[in-house]
Amino acid sequence: MITAGVDIGAKYVKVVVLKDKQPISKVRGTVGFDVAKSALDAFEQALKGAGITRGDVERVFATGMGRKAVHLKPPINADEAVPEVVADAAGVIHVVPTARTVIDVGAEEGRGVKVDPTGKVKDFVINERCAAGAGTFVEAMARALEVPLEQMGPLSLKSQRTIPMNAQCTIFAESEVVSLIHAKVSKEDIARAIHDAMAGRIGSMVRRIGIEKDVVLVGGVGNNVGFVASLKRELGVDIIVPEGPEYISALGAALIASSKA
Numbered sequence: 001m002i003t004a005g006v007d008i009g010a011k012y013v014k015v016v017v018l019k020d021k022q023p024i025s026k027v028r029g030t031v032g033f034d035v036a037k038s039a040l041d042a043f044e045q046a047l048k049g050a051g052i053t054r055g056d057v058e059r060v061f062a063t064g065m066g067r068k069a070v071h072l073k074p075p076i077n078a079d080e081a082v083p084e085v086v087a088d089a090a091g092v093i094h095v096v097p098t099a100r101t102v103i104d105v106g107a108e109e110g111r112g113v114k115v116d117p118t119g120k121v122k123d124f125v126i127n128e129r130c131a132a133g134a135g136t137f138v139e140a141m142a143r144a145l146e147v148p149l150e151q152m153g154p155l156s157l158k159s160q161r162t163i164p165m166n167a168q169c170t171i172f173a174e175s176e177v178v179s180l181i182h183a184k185v186s187k188e189d190i191a192r193a194i195h196d197a198m199a200g201r202i203g204s205m206v207r208r209i210g211i212e213k214d215v216v217l218v219g220g221v222g223n224n225v226g227f228v229a230s231l232k233r234e235l236g237v238d239i240i241v242p243e244g245p246e247y248i249s250a251l252g253a254a255l256i257a258s259s260k261a
Contacts, residue, residue: 002052003059005253006039006078007087008066010108011135012220013039015046016250017057021258025050026247035069036076043076061257063087063249065109080260082253085113085124091252092216093119095242100212103231103239104249105202105221107135112206123209127201135221137173141194144177145187152191153226159192173197191226199230206235216240218248 002024007014008031017025027049029042039062047053054075062070062078063086071081084104092102093115102113110127127134142149163185165176173194180190215237221227222245232239242248 001258002050002057003061003254003257004043004046004057005087005250005255005257006043006060006062006064006067006070006076007247007250007253008035008039008062008064008069009106009220010065012107012246013042013064013066014247014250015042016247016254017046017050017052018251018254018258019050021255023251026244026250028246031066035066036073039066039070040076059257059260061087061253063253079257082256084249085111085121085126087249087252087256088113088218089115089119089121089252090255091248091250092218092242093117094251094255095248096214096216096240098214099216099240101206101210101215103202103206103215103217104219105134105217105227106219106246107139110134110202110205110219112202112209114209114212125205125208127205135219135224137198138194138221138224138227140174141177141191144174145181145190147187147191152194153224153228155188156191156195156226157229158188159186161189161192162196163189163193165193165197192230195224195226195230196234198227199234202231203234211235211237213237214240216242218242218245220246222246 027046063082067081070076104111113124114122
């Protein structure tokens, strides 16, 4: 049985194709002005990578903030639209069966999900109003520091001290970063302060539903080693980051499609 999951986020589309619940192809593409076309481009690349056509895929489930763009709409014709927290839970419990708390941090949104041993959602919380709890916050701060985004995480790991960053709004935080630069604070210390501030926001959000081990971090920000270190300090627990954390929601959608096919 072949199924596919399409996760349409704010910046990227992720597609995972499964055969008998095992991945045979995965693709990440950029979301453009035409969300449906962006999803289709990534979907077709994933099918090509698997050496199959749309007719070979028994069911397609969509998730993410743009899921309605492809739900029951050609040419993808996704069979169902799955809430992000449900897809997160299904994907994480498949790769980390001991997971009980899932933290998903993407470009524009952060989520916390409590799951039971079967992957059922027990509770969840979403931070969708403040960029300080999402990946775009780090991107904006990287521009202010004039540091490539991919270097922000490794740079912050070189810091040996904690510097409070009081501003939670991105605009005010940029001003605070500029002030720190003028105060001759090192880029390493500022980078850590940025990740610590973001981890503080996410930590406060997740505590609202309670933190239970094992804690798993997914979403694109899971690839940022600096944020992972800051979140570990903030929560005081180990953080598990599965391989390809940005694909976990798409994987979850594909797995749910498999279970309902």
